[in-house]
Amino acid sequence: MSAHTAFTRLPVVDIHGLYSTDPAVRQATADELGAAARAAGFLYVTGHGVDPALIDGLRRQTEALFALPLAEKQRFHIDQSANHSGYVPQGEEEVYPGVTDYKEAYDINYDLGRDDPRPVLGRTQWPECSELPGFQAEVDAYYQAALELGNVLFRGFALALGLEEDRFTRHITTPPSQLRLIHYPFNPDAPADRPGIGAHTDYECFTILLPTAPGLEVLNGAGEWIDAPVLPGAFVINIGDMLEALSNGEFVATQHRVRKVTEERYAFPLFCNLDYDTLIEPLPEFVSPERPPRYPPLVCGEHLFAQTAQTFNYLKTRVASGELQLPDAARPVSSFGQRAEAK
Numbered sequence: 001m002s003a004h005t006a007f008t009r010l011p012v013v014d015i016h017g018l019y020s021t022d023p024a025v026r027q028a029t030a031d032e033l034g035a036a037a038r039a040a041g042f043l044y045v046t047g048h049g050v051d052p053a054l055i056d057g058l059r060r061q062t063e064a065l066f067a068l069p070l071a072e073k074q075r076f077h078i079d080q081s082a083n084h085s086g087y088v089p090q091g092e093e094e095v096y097p098g099v100t101d102y103k104e105a106y107d108i109n110y111d112l113g114r115d116d117p118r119p120v121l122g123r124t125q126w127p128e129c130s131e132l133p134g135f136q137a138e139v140d141a142y143y144q145a146a147l148e149l150g151n152v153l154f155r156g157f158a159l160a161l162g163l164e165e166d167r168f169t170r171h172i173t174t175p176p177s178q179l180r181l182i183h184y185p186f187n188p189d190a191p192a193d194r195p196g197i198g199a200h201t202d203y204e205c206f207t208i209l210l211p212t213a214p215g216l217e218v219l220n221g222a223g224e225w226i227d228a229p230v231l232p233g234a235f236v237i238n239i240g241d242m243l244e245a246l247s248n249g250e251f252v253a254t255q256h257r258v259r260k261v262t263e264e265r266y267a268f269p270l271f272c273n274l275d276y277d278t279l280i281e282p283l284p285e286f287v288s289p290e291r292p293p294r295y296p297p298l299v300c301g302e303h304l305f306a307q308t309a310q311t312f313n314y315l316k317t318r319v320a321s322g323e324l325q326l327p328d329a330a331r332p333v334s335s336f337g338q339r340a341e342a343k
Contacts, residue, residue, distance in 0.1 A: 004040055004221035004252060010228050010236070011036040016047030018156045027159050034160025037239055041254030042218045044234040045153075050145050055210065057138035058181075062266055064132055065106060066183040076127045078107060079314040083122035084305075085109045085178075093312050095198040103196050103258075106181040108139060110147075110174055118276050119305040120176040143179050143270070146208055150177065150272035153206065153237065161247055163285065168205070171274040176301050177204070178273075184215065184258060184265040196258030196265070202240035203307040204271040209236040213265035219255040228256075240271070242303065245295040248282035276301030298329055306330035 013036050017029030036043040065073070070089070078086040088105040095101065109124050116122040126136045154168040184196040196215055209216075216228040216236070228236060244253045258267075274280075281297040306326050309315040318324040 004038075004254065006222035006224070007040045007220050008226060010042050010044055010218065010226075011040055012044045012046065012231070012234065014047040015045045015152070015156065016049070018152050019049065026156070026165070030156045030159035033153075033156045037157070037160065037251050040218070040220070041239040041252050042228065042256065043237050044231045045237050046231075046234045048149055048152075048235060050149055050235075054138075054142045054145050057134075058142040058210075058268060059212065059266060061132065061135045061138050062106075062181045062183070062268070065127060065135065065181065066104060068129070068131060072129060072131075073104075073127075075129075076106075076125055078125075078312070081125035082115065083109055083118075083124070084120050084308060084312075084315075085123075086125040087127070088312075092314065095200050095311055099198055101197045102187070103182055103184045105183070108143065108179045108181070110177055111140070112174060118176075118301055120178065120301060120308070121174065121276060139179075139181070142268075146179070146210075146270045147177060147272075149235070150206075150208055150270060153208070154272070157206070157243065157251075161250060161285070163283070167283075168274060171278045173275055175273040176276050176304055177271060179268065179270045182267045182269070184213075184261045184267070186261055186264045196261055199255050199257040201253035201255055202238060202269075202271060203242070203304050204240045204273045205243040205246075206240050206272050207236075207238050208270045208272060209238070210268040211236065211265070212267065213261065213263050215258045215261045215265050216267075217257050217259055225257075241307075242274070242280050242298070242300060245280050245298065246283055246286075248286035248291065249294050250286055273304065274300050296329065298331070299327070302327040302329065303331070 013032045015029055017025045020026055073087045076087045078084060078088050080086060085107050088107060090104050091100045109120055111124040112122055151169055155165045158165055158167040211230055214229050217225040218228050220226050239251045239253050241253050243251050278300040279297055280300050282293040282295055287293050309319055309326060319326060
């Protein structure tokens with residue numbers, strides 16, 4: 001397994017070269033991307049080409065959404081959807097049992113426009129109310145742009161790992177890639193040890209994060225928590241569980257958390273996934289007699305659902321009642337990343 005360095009700040013990679021028609025330029029940029037992923041598992045990317053107007057629209061709509069009365073937001077509670085989309089009030093999600101994160105969220109899925117029996121696919125539950133004109137159109141416009149950036153990064157990570165450029169994107173048609181709109185309220189009276197969200201790794205291949213204020217901390221290779229301040233015009237990218245498994249630990253998912261915020265904070269992570277039924281196991285290029293597979297096979301969407309069902313209270317209740325069942329290969333939460341290696 002690759003070891004992260006004792007970095008004190010996140011590396012910055014200009015990825016405009018990934019859009020080049022010259023394969024050598026794309027490879028050189030991918031090499032920078034890979035070096036940052038191996039050293040820290042977390043990085044900033046610039047040169048991404050996402051229109052700032054889309055970001056402005058996303059933030060405007062999100063602020064309007066969370067300004068609604070709680071009773072109005074509860075009409076779109078995530079437990080009302082068939083595919084885990086909708087409003088997530090404070091206390092619904094618990095990374096660690098009994099520890100409440102100080103945040104609220106709205107989860108938006110890859111909207112198929114039709115029902116699907118798989119847990120995180122199908123129709124997104126959009127908030128339909130007169131106070132949010134244009135919400136779906138503006139949020140979906142950002143989602144589509146960020147999803148395309150995700151495809152560019154999938155190609156870049158493939159090159160960085162010495163694979164064919166389309167090794168991952170050939171498995172992307174209708175991925176369970178979820179966009180979360182997160183609101184961290186500022187409460188000066190909240191206990192100092194009450195986190196916005198506790199330490200965790202992300203379940204998917206990687207995350208594209210757009211934050212609006214400080215608060216994010218990343219665990220470095222020396223076991224120290226490092227601030228990841230907002231870098232204007234940049235996205236934060238971090239390696240997740242499934243890219244760690246696919247690369248057999250060449251890339252490692254990085255533990256991160258949000259401390260008690262010192263100002264109101266919004267964050268917009270897009271969790272980038274391969275298709276639901278994609279088999280996730282160490283690729284043959286990273287397996288040898290000297291380097292046996294470290295990770296048992298997982299199905300992409302099943303892993304996502306299993307992790308989610310172990311952290312959302314409404315799903316935990318359904319599992320406990322027998323209404324839902326965890327997949328046979330379900331892994332415990334936080335079973336990837338540096339801390340998993342230390343267990």
